[in-house]
Amino acid sequence: MKKQQIKNTKKAEFEIKDIFQHILKHQLWYILTLTIILLGITLGMTSQGDSVTLIGSETYYHLNEAKNLGWRNFQYAPLSIVLLLPDIVLQSLPFLLSIIFVTALYFASLYISITDKFRYLFFLFLVTSPVFLFRANTLSSQMFLIILICTGFVFMKKGYQRLSLTSFILVTFIDTFSTILLLGLLYLYLHSKKKIQEYMKFYGVLLGGIAIIQAVIFRRPFILGPFQQDPSLLRLFSDLGSVSGLSVFIILLAAVGISVLWKKKAELEQYLLLVLLTLTYILNQAILLTLTIILLYFATAGLLKISERPWEIKNLKAFTIFLLVLGILFSATTYLERIGNVGPTVEDIKVLNWIKDNTPQDAIIFSSPEYATQINFFAEREAYASLHENLKSEKISKEILTSLYVTEAFPLLEKSKVSYIYIPKRMREDLPTEQGLIYLLQNERFKFIRSYGQSEVWAFK
Amino acid sequence: MKNKSIIWITLIVIVTLAIRLYLAFTIPELTHESYFHIKQVEHIQETGFPLFYDALSYGGRELRFLPLFHYIVAAISMILPLGIVAKVLPNIFLVLIVPIVYLMGLKISKNETGAIIAAFIAAFLPITFMTNSFTTTSLFLPLIFLTIYAFMEKKTNLYLISFLLATLTSSATFLLIIGFGIYLLLSLLEAKKIQKYEIELILFSLFFYTWSQFIFFKEVLIKEGFSFIWQNIPPQIVAEYFPTFSIIQVLVLISVIPFLAGIFTVYLALFQLKNQKSFLLISFAISTTLLAWLKVIPFFLSLAFFGIILATIFASFYSQTVGFLQKTKFINKQRVIALIFLIVLIPSITIPAVNNAFNQEVPTAEEISAFQWIAKNTPPDAGVLATLEEGNLLTYYGQRRNIMDSQFALIDNAELRFQDLNSLYSTSFETRALHSLDEHKITYLMLTPFAQKKYDLKQFKYLTSECFEQVYRNETIIYKAKCTLEKQ
Numbered sequence: 001m002k003k004q005q006i007k008n009t010k011k012a013e014f015e016i017k018d019i020f021q022h023i024l025k026h027q028l029w030y031i032l033t034l035t036i037i038l039l040g041i042t043l044g045m046t047s048q049g050d051s052v053t054l055i056g057s058e059t060y061y062h063l064n065e066a067k068n069l070g071w072r073n074f075q076y077a078p079l080s081i082v083l084l085l086p087d088i089v090l091q092s093l094p095f096l097l098s099i100i101f102v103t104a105l106y107f108a109s110l111y112i113s114i115t116d117k118f119r120y121l122f123f124l125f126l127v128t129s130p131v132f133l134f135r136a137n138t139l140s141s142q143m144f145l146i147i148l149i150c151t152g153f154v155f156m157k158k159g160y161q162r163l164s165l166t167s168f169i170l171v172t173f174i175d176t177f178s179t180i181l182l183l184g185l186l187y188l189y190l191h192s193k194k195k196i197q198e199y200m201k202f203y204g205v206l207l208g209g210i211a212i213i214q215a216v217i218f219r220r221p222f223i224l225g226p227f228q229q230d231p232s233l234l235r236l237f238s239d240l241g242s243v244s245g246l247s248v249f250i251i252l253l254a255a256v257g258i259s260v261l262w263k264k265k266a267e268l269e270q271y272l273l274l275v276l277l278t279l280t281y282i283l284n285q286a287i288l289l290t291l292t293i294i295l296l297y298f299a300t301a302g303l304l305k306i307s308e309r310p311w312e313i314k315n316l317k318a319f320t321i322f323l324l325v326l327g328i329l330f331s332a333t334t335y336l337e338r339i340g341n342v343g344p345t346v347e348d349i350k351v352l353n354w355i356k357d358n359t360p361q362d363a364i365i366f367s368s369p370e371y372a373t374q375i376n377f378f379a380e381r382e383a384y385a386s387l388h389e390n391l392k393s394e395k396i397s398k399e400i401l402t403s404l405y406v407t408e409a410f411p412l413l414e415k416s417k418v419s420y421i422y423i424p425k426r427m428r429e430d431l432p433t434e435q436g437l438i439y440l441l442q443n444e445r446f447k448f449i450r451s452y453g454q455s456e457v458w459a460f461k
Numbered sequence: 462m463k464n465k466s467i468i469w470i471t472l473i474v475i476v477t478l479a480i481r482l483y484l485a486f487t488i489p490e491l492t493h494e495s496y497f498h499i500k501q502v503e504h505i506q507e508t509g510f511p512l513f514y515d516a517l518s519y520g521g522r523e524l525r526f527l528p529l530f531h532y533i534v535a536a537i538s539m540i541l542p543l544g545i546v547a548k549v550l551p552n553i554f555l556v557l558i559v560p561i562v563y564l565m566g567l568k569i570s571k572n573e574t575g576a577i578i579a580a581f582i583a584a585f586l587p588i589t590f591m592t593n594s595f596t597t598t599s600l601f602l603p604l605i606f607l608t609i610y611a612f613m614e615k616k617t618n619l620y621l622i623s624f625l626l627a628t629l630t631s632s633a634t635f636l637l638i639i640g641f642g643i644y645l646l647l648s649l650l651e652a653k654k655i656q657k658y659e660i661e662l663i664l665f666s667l668f669f670y671t672w673s674q675f676i677f678f679k680e681v682l683i684k685e686g687f688s689f690i691w692q693n694i695p696p697q698i699v700a701e702y703f704p705t706f707s708i709i710q711v712l713v714l715i716s717v718i719p720f721l722a723g724i725f726t727v728y729l730a731l732f733q734l735k736n737q738k739s740f741l742l743i744s745f746a747i748s749t750t751l752l753a754w755l756k757v758i759p760f761f762l763s764l765a766f767f768g769i770i771l772a773t774i775f776a777s778f779y780s781q782t783v784g785f786l787q788k789t790k791f792i793n794k795q796r797v798i799a800l801i802f803l804i805v806l807i808p809s810i811t812i813p814a815v816n817n818a819f820n821q822e823v824p825t826a827e828e829i830s831a832f833q834w835i836a837k838n839t840p841p842d843a844g845v846l847a848t849l850e851e852g853n854l855l856t857y858y859g860q861r862r863n864i865m866d867s868q869f870a871l872i873d874n875a876e877l878r879f880q881d882l883n884s885l886y887s888t889s890f891e892t893r894a895l896h897s898l899d900e901h902k903i904t905y906l907m908l909t910p911f912a913q914k915k916y917d918l919k920q921f922k923y924l925t926s927e928c929f930e931q932v933y934r935n936e937t938i939i940y941k942a943k944c945t946l947e948k949q
Contacts, residue, residue, distance in 0.1 A: 234686045239675055241683040248671055256664070306664065312657045313617055320665045327672045334679060434874045 024116040028106050031123045035102050035136075039095055042133050045336050050345040050453075053091040056138035056243075057227035060344075060373035063090075063139070067377065072218050075173040079139075098136035101143045102127065105293075108150035111157050122300040128328065130238035130245055130335040131292045134342070141224050142289035145171060145178050149185065168203070172210045175224040177280065179211035181290070184276065188269045225286025229370045235285050238335050243342055246292060247331030249324055254295045257302030270297060341426060344374050347453035348424040352378035354450050355457055359420055366413065366460070367422040368401065368430075369394050375422060384416050401437050409440055418460055421446070425454040466563070469577045474559050477584040481552040484815065485592040490823040491547060494867055495595035496853040498531060499547060505535040506543075517856040518863060519878070520844065520901065523871050525681050529629040530597040551599030552592060558769060559584045561606045566776030568613050569739055574799050575779030581803070582772040582810060588714040588764045590814035593821050598762060601631040606769060608637060613741060615658055624666055628673050633762055636748055638670055643751075644744035653740070681870050714764050714817070716810045718802075722778040723771035739777055746770045824854055828909045831937035832858035835905065838932070844903040846885055848912045855907075864901050886912065889922040895946045905932075906940040 023030055046055060054060075066079035082090055102123065109119050126132055135143050152167030168186075172179045186203050190196045214220040228235065228243050238245035261270070277291040303324065311317035344352075355365065356379045364382050365375050372386030385397035396412055403409035423438075431438045440446070447459045491499070504512040511528040515521070538546040562583035566576035583589075589602065604627040611620035628634045641663045648655050675682065723746070726739065746767060753763035779802065786798060824832075828851075835845055836859050844862040847855040852866025864882050869875050881897040885906070888894055898904070906921060906929070913919060921929075921940070928944035 239679075239682055240686040242686075248675070249668065252667060252671065311661050313661050316617075316621075316661055316665050320661075320668055323665075323668045323672050327668065327675070330672070330675060334683075338683070432874050432877075434877050 024120055027116065027120045027123070028103070031106070031120070031127060032099065032102060034124075035099065035127045038127055038133060039098060039136050041336060042137055042339055045340040046137060046342070048340050050347065051340055051343050052346060052349065054094065054138065055339075055342045055344070056134065056140075057370050057373045058141065058225065059094075059139045060377040061227060062141070064373060064377040094135075094137050094139060097139070097143055097147070098132070101147050104147045104150035104154070107154050111153070118300055118304060121303060122296055125250060125296045125299055125328070126292075128332045129247070129250065129292060129296070130242075130332070130339075131289055133332075133335060133339065134244035135289055137339070140289065141174050142287060145174050145181075146290065146293065149182055152182075153185075153189065165206075168207055169210060172207060172214050173220070175221050176211050176215050177223045177287070179207055179214075181276075183207060184273070188272075192269075223280070223284040223286050226284055227370065227373065228285065229368065230285070235288065236281075239331050244288065246295060247328050249327035249331060250296065250299045253299035253302035253306075253324070255298075255302070256306065257298030257300065260305045261298065261301050270294060274298070343424060343426050344371075344378075345425055345453070345455065347455040348374065349378055350452040351422065351424070351450065351455040351457050354452075355379040355381060355420065355422065358450075363419045364417050365420045365422050366397065366400065366416070366418040367424070368427050369397055371422065371424060371427065374424075379422075381420075384418055401431065403437065403440060404435055406440055406443050406445070409437065410445065413460055420449075421458040421460055423456045423458065428454055428456070463573060466573050466577060470560055470563050470580055473577075473581055473584050474556055477559060478552060478556045480815075481556065481590070481592045481818075482549065484590075484818045485548040485552055488593050488819070488821065488823055489826060490593065490829065492591065492594045492596075492821055492823055493850045493854060495547070495593070496857040497866065497868060498534075498595050498597070499543070500853070500857050501526075501528065501531045502534045502538065502543060502547075505531055506538065515856065517861065518852070518866055518868060519872055520862050520864075522868075523680070524868060525678055525870055526868075527597070527629050527631060527677060529626060530600045533600070547595045548593065551595050554599045554603050555589055556584070557603040558589070558606055561603060561610055562769060562773050565606070565610050565613065565742070565773045568610070569742065569773070570776040570780035572776060572780035572783065575776035575783070578779055578799065578802055578806070579772050579774075579776040582716065582719050582775055582806065583769050585810040585814045586714075586765070586768045586772060587716065587810070587813040587817040588761065588768050590817050591821055592818045593823055597631050598765070601627060601633060602765060602769065604630060605634065605637060605766075609741070609745065612659070612662060615656075617658070617662070620662060621665075624669070628670055632674060632678075633758055634670055636745070636752060636758065636762075636766060638667055639752060640741075640745035640748035641666065643747050644741050647740050647744055651740070684871060714768065714813070716768075716806075716813065718806055718809060719768070719771040719775050723774045726774045726778040726781070739774065742770050742774055746774075822850070822911075824851070825910065825936070827936045828854070828911065829858055831907065831909065831933060831935065831939060834933055835859040835861055835907070835939065839905055843905055844901060846882075846898070846903050846906040847909070848886070848915060849879070849882060850915075851907075851909065851911065861905075862902070864903065886916040886918065886921070891923040891925060891928060892946065894921070894923045895928065895942070895944055898942050899946050904942050906942065907937060908939075909937045 043053065046053065054063075062076065062079060063083065065073045066076040066083055069076055069080045082093065105126075106119075106123065109122070114122075148167045148171045152164045152171070155161075155164035155167060168182060171182045183204060187196070187200060190199050211220075215222075230242050234240055235242045236245050236251065237248050239248050258271075258274070274294050277287060277294055281287055281291045303321075306324075307317075307321055352374060355363075355375075359365075359379075359381065361381075364384055365379060366384045367375060369383075369385040372383035375381055375383040385393035393416070396416065400409050400412050403412070421437075421441075428438065433439060441448075441458060445461050447461060449457045449459050451457070501511050504510070505528070511524075511526070511531055513524050515524055518524070534543075534546055534550060537550060541549075559580045563576045563580035566579035567573065570576060604623050607623040608620060608627055611617075611623055624634070624637075627637070645655060645660075645663070647653075749758070749763050749767045749770070752758045753760065753767075779799075782798065832854055835855070839845070839861060841860070842862075844864070845855055845859060847859075847863055849865045849867065852863040855861055855863045856866065864885075865875075865878050872878070878901075881901065885894055885897050885903075898906075908918075908921065920938075924940065928942065929940045930943055931938060932941045933939035
């Protein structure tokens with residue numbers, strides 16, 4: 001009887017092992033399937049939350065650039081063509097981009113010395129992370145950057161030098177920091193292959209030169225963004241109400257991974273990258289997705305160390321890992337509940353379309369800076385302040401939003417020549433009602449014009 | 462543990478408990494904050510669940526807190542009356558620190574006498590001698606020190622149980638997590654080997670604590686973000702909850718001798734003897750100081766925690782003193798030294814402790830009567846003006862809506878409310894007062910002796926016979942507002 005029980009247990013263990021081996025062998029398909037399921041869920045949640053399919057301020061920045069194509073932003077030509085096609089094509093774009101992103105990153109990871117288990121866990125963390133789920137519903141320059149870098153390196157490894165070079169040149173069209181990052185990665189790669197002297201000069205001159213031309217003539221920004229208004233530290237934690245970010249458990253695992261891998265000198269490049277990206281992130285949150293890749297790398301290392309290390313208190317190991325899994329799942333599901341509120345909502349777009357049809361062409365619309373791109377795209381009007389352009393106007397708009405008295409707010413609004421105020425649903429929920437701009441709207445100089453649902457437009461006389 | 466030590470510890474526990482209970486029952490009422498917890502216990506007794514939505518607090522609001530303490534009290538108060546349990550149980554919990562400090566002191570010093578003296582200091586620490594305070598801190602402190610003791614002694618099951626209970630009692634278990642982090646850092650810097658089981662317990666604790674806080678406080682975290690750490694306390698009163706340390710205040714509340722002994726011992730442990738057993742306690746002392754300086758934990762809690770750590774470290778100080786004496790001609794005078802310590806400690810600790818007990822902010826019987834009068838003689842939906850500290854009293858005894866109380870989490874515009882509350886006590890302008898009363902739908906104004914003392918006024922400055930009618934007068938005065946600024 002006992003022998004039979006042992007035999008059954010061993011058989012069950014064997015079967016589980018088989019299944020796991022199968023998953024590891026075909027992990028790309030499993031990861032892509034999971035990605036599609038999760039993207040489907042986020043699509044459902046955004047529809048339920050009255051948001052449109054394309055969410056996030058950055059999406060509308062790119063769409064606006066594509067809509068207003070010129071010689072300075074000619075790289076948006078393909079997107080301009082998409083705008084002419086049926087809506088379904090545009091709405092499918094973030095989905096396609098995220099599938100390509102996962103695939104490109106996967107193939108690039110095949111050339112890094114990590115185990116299959118490590119790779120699988122990394123991608124599990126990636127596709128369930130709020131930052132990926134958010135980006136997968138937007139048009140994200142960071143996602144595009146990582147696709148280009150990954151495909152560039154994969155082509156380079158496979159010997160397709162021209163395709164590789166094309167990918168790398170396209171990186172320079174994003175922003176200057178992307179080029180610097182690419183050159184840094186190229187340096188690390190060529191250094192490891194001991195081909196620095198042969199190729200680095202070539203890449204440095206070519207890509208650096210193009211980046212300088214882009215910056216000077218085409219006025220590429222140093223870093224494109226930011227497009228959200230959260231403080232940088234808050235933005236890292238999705239559990240603290242941020243629009244994207246990572247689970248706090250992933251951050252803790254990353255801390256464990258950082259301390260665990262510290263002893264291995266071979267990981268020095270990853271630490272350099274971590275330091276560079278963290279410092280840049282503090283200055284500009286727009287590179288969160290890129291920082292996430294390296295943080296997830298360390299988080300995966302941390303989890304593997306916890307699970308593979310023999311524990312003195314055996315039962316505690318299983319319970320700790322169970323807690324981690326629960327925590328990560330909890331963060332993901334909590335985020336999925338919230339993603340529907342990111343916006344813009346259907347009512348927001350109706351209000352913005354009303355503004356387009358019923359206000360003068362030269363009207364300046366005041367709102368929270370993160371809605372500037374939506375105002376530019378839907379309402380086709382100038383927004384008073386945006387997050388990524390004029391820092392001074394961003395500061396003044398914050399003063400207006402937090403003014404306690406009309407004597408503070410009016411001179412600022414008059415000086416800025418603001419004639420309309422756009423208050424989307426989420427902005428109204430975020431601002432206090434008993435003080436600040438929302439409270440001051442009671443003054444007779446503000447006239448309520450139109451609302452759709454909880455999104456409103458007011459005139460300032 | 463020798464029999465003699467057991468007798469001494471038992472004696473200290475009994476004497477301390479007797480004094481605490483005597484003081485607790487001599488002072489008739491509980492502290493202001495206690496009434497929030499009393500209300501929660503009563504609600505659990507009635508419905509089986511805590512009151513997570515309070516229609517009276519802030520005129521109606523969600524509450525989020527850890528309810529273990531309230532469930533324990535509710536269970537016990539099924540046998541004994543709540544009035545007695547509310548005074549007895551917190552004092553029993555706090556007295557349990559005595560044997561825990563003894564065991565920890567013995568662990569780090571290997572000196573029975575030193576450990577007994579440390580236990581004595583912990584028993585009479587002025588900062589923890591709040592005999593009429595019915596709050597979660599009374600359960601949290603013994604649990605957290607039990608957790609630390611279990612960690613030191615590698616008692617895994619005891620550690621897990623006490624840690625679990627501490628996490629479900631108070632979010633201040635964060636102190637432990639940070640303390641562990643500093644302990645790891647100190648051990649790394651001193652090239653001390655960290656035990657495998659220590660890393661495992663620390664990892665588990667970190668993840669469990671994080672997970673439990675997210676489960677209980679999900680909405681608070683999403684709404685307030687990092688401000689959650691500062692509990693949404695209005696900036697105007699942050700200084701009250703997180704005051705800057707006055708060294709004299711610290712010395713009085715945790716006693717001079719343990720403080721000086723602790724500093725000396727920490728110096729020796731870190732820079733000379735490199736005693737790893739003390740590292741853990743020193744790490745917690747550093748974490749408490751750091752978190753208090755960053756205004757992450759309230760003053761009272763940080764000082765209580767710090768005081769108990771110093772009391773424990775005193776055992777090590779005593780042991781080192783005895784060790785030093787053994788090298789001198791006073792080799793046979795160890796008993797005398799113990800006696801001298803006790804003679805110096807007893808008055809320097811017990812007198813401030815009893816004094817602190819008598820200085821607790823409790824409502825008077827007359828104030829309670831006034832709140833009870835409100836409950837019987839005002840409409841059920843009436844809002845009443847009371848100070849922030851009395852907010853919980855108002856909802857408990859008065860059964861009426863308040864403007865504010867000490868639970869700030871998830872409250873929009875806490876700062877603005879506080880401004881309005883303050884202005885209702887300090888303004889001279891009737892219009893301003895009426896505007897605030899209308900905004901918060903307040904129809905009755907209470908001026909208790911506590912409010913009079915706090916705002917230094919005998920009377921509201923804006924009262925007129927047309928708009929305000931006195932409806933109750935004793936030491937407390939209650940007015941009814943008859944006017945409104947709102948258009949009819």
